[in-house]
Amino acid sequence: MSDDPTRLAEAIRRGDRGALARGITLVESRRAEHTTAAEALLELLLPDTGRAMRIGITGAPGVGKSTLIEALGSRLCDRGHKVAVLAVDPSSSVSGGSILGDKTRMELLSRRPEAFIRPSPGGDTLGGVARRTREAMLLCEAAGFDVVLIETIGTGQSEVAVHGMVDLFLLLLSPAAGDELQGIKRGVMELADAIVVHKADGDLAAAADRTAQQCALAVRILHPGEDAPPVLLASSTTGRGVDELWAALEAAITRRRGDGTLTAMRAQQATRWLDESVREALLGWFLNGPDVAAKLSEARQLVADGKLLPTVAARRLLAARG
Ligand SMILES: Nc1nc2c(ncn2[C@@H]2O[C@H](COP(=O)(O)OP(=O)(O)OP(=O)(O)O)[C@@H](O)[C@H]2O)c(=O)[nH]1
Ligand SMILES: [Mg+2]
Known part of the structure; x- marks a missing residue:
C-alpha cells in the first residue's frame, strides 16, 4: 500500500479499477498509518461524490438478493449505467490484502466492464454491513459509478445501518413469506421504500401472488394516509418484474430529487x-x-x-x- 493519496485519487477519478480496489482496501484498513492516508484520499475525492443512485437491498438469507442484483445490474449495464455492487460476503476472507470472494452468484455481472463488485469480508462487519461501506460507496461514486447497490444480510441491525446510507431501501421477501408476515420485523417493513416478492416463477408463482397481496395490505396499514411503498413481484430466473422494479426505483428517486427530500435525507445521513x-x-x-x-x-x-x-x-x- 505505497500509493500516495493524490496519485491514487487521480487514478480513481479516471475510473482505474485497480486503484478503486486499492482505495477501498485502504479505507477498510485498521492500521493507524492507513487511516491518515484514507482520510486524505476521501477528502480529495469528496467533490466527485454524491452523484450515484444509492440503493440498499436486504432480505433473509437465500431470498435471492445476489441473483436479483445480477439480473438488475446486467440490465442497467445494457442501458449505459455503471454499476457498483458492495456486498457483505460471509464466505469471503481476506488474505494478504486481497479478497478471495465467492463471486460466483454474480458471475455474469462481474465479467462486465461497466460493473464493479466488491465483496467485503463478513468477519469485519457491524451487524452485517462492512465497517467502511459508506466510504467504499463514496470511492465508487468518484470512480464514475452512477448506481451503487449495497447487499446486506438481514440481521435487523444491518438494515438500520444501510438505511442510514442509501437513497432507497429495497426489501426482498420469499414467496412463502405471506405465512410468516407477522414474524417479519415491523421495523424493516417500515424502512422499505419498495418490497419485492422474489422467485415469483414456476411452482412458486401462486404463493408469491398471495404473499404480495397480503404484503400490500400490511404496507397500507403501516403507512396510513400516505403513499404506501409499492409491492412488486419479480423473478430473477425468468426476468419477470425486473424492468418494473427499476422503473419503480427510478420514479421514487425522481420524486425525491424533485421535492428536495433527497437533499434533506442525505444531509441528515451525513450529520448522523x-x-x-x-x-x-x-x-x-x-x-x-x-x-x-x-x-x-x-x-x-x-x-x-x-x-x-x-x-x-x-x-x-x-x-x-x-
Ligand atoms: N426460483 C427461483 N430461484 C431463485 C431466484 N433467484 C435466486 N434463486 C435461487 O435462490 C438461491 C439463493 O440465491 P442468492 O441470490 O444467493 O440469495 P441471497 O439472498 O443473495 O443469499 P445470501 O447472500 O446467502 O443471503 C439460489 O439457489 C438461487 O438460484 C428466482 O428468481 N427464482
Ligand atoms: Mg447474497
Missing part, C-alpha cells in the same frame, strides 16, 4: 455519520487510555457482583482516563 464518528472516536480514545483494559475488567467484576453501581463505575473510569 458525524455523530457516529464522534461516538466511535470517543470510545477509541477511552479504550486506548493507560491501564483501561485492567481497570475495565476490575469494574466489570465489581458490577457483576453487585458491589458497584454501573453508572458510578463508568463515571470513575472516565474520570481516571482524564
Whole structure:
C-alpha cells in the first residue's frame, strides 16, 4: 500500500479499477498509518461524490438478493449505467490484502466492464454491513459509478445501518413469506421504500401472488394516509418484474430529487455519520487510555457482583482516563 493519496485519487477519478480496489482496501484498513492516508484520499475525492443512485437491498438469507442484483445490474449495464455492487460476503476472507470472494452468484455481472463488485469480508462487519461501506460507496461514486447497490444480510441491525446510507431501501421477501408476515420485523417493513416478492416463477408463482397481496395490505396499514411503498413481484430466473422494479426505483428517486427530500435525507445521513464518528472516536480514545483494559475488567467484576453501581463505575473510569 505505497500509493500516495493524490496519485491514487487521480487514478480513481479516471475510473482505474485497480486503484478503486486499492482505495477501498485502504479505507477498510485498521492500521493507524492507513487511516491518515484514507482520510486524505476521501477528502480529495469528496467533490466527485454524491452523484450515484444509492440503493440498499436486504432480505433473509437465500431470498435471492445476489441473483436479483445480477439480473438488475446486467440490465442497467445494457442501458449505459455503471454499476457498483458492495456486498457483505460471509464466505469471503481476506488474505494478504486481497479478497478471495465467492463471486460466483454474480458471475455474469462481474465479467462486465461497466460493473464493479466488491465483496467485503463478513468477519469485519457491524451487524452485517462492512465497517467502511459508506466510504467504499463514496470511492465508487468518484470512480464514475452512477448506481451503487449495497447487499446486506438481514440481521435487523444491518438494515438500520444501510438505511442510514442509501437513497432507497429495497426489501426482498420469499414467496412463502405471506405465512410468516407477522414474524417479519415491523421495523424493516417500515424502512422499505419498495418490497419485492422474489422467485415469483414456476411452482412458486401462486404463493408469491398471495404473499404480495397480503404484503400490500400490511404496507397500507403501516403507512396510513400516505403513499404506501409499492409491492412488486419479480423473478430473477425468468426476468419477470425486473424492468418494473427499476422503473419503480427510478420514479421514487425522481420524486425525491424533485421535492428536495433527497437533499434533506442525505444531509441528515451525513450529520448522523458525524455523530457516529464522534461516538466511535470517543470510545477509541477511552479504550486506548493507560491501564483501561485492567481497570475495565476490575469494574466489570465489581458490577457483576453487585458491589458497584454501573453508572458510578463508568463515571470513575472516565474520570481516571482524564
Ligand atoms: N426460483 C427461483 N430461484 C431463485 C431466484 N433467484 C435466486 N434463486 C435461487 O435462490 C438461491 C439463493 O440465491 P442468492 O441470490 O444467493 O440469495 P441471497 O439472498 O443473495 O443469499 P445470501 O447472500 O446467502 O443471503 C439460489 O439457489 C438461487 O438460484 C428466482 O428468481 N427464482
Ligand atoms: Mg447474497
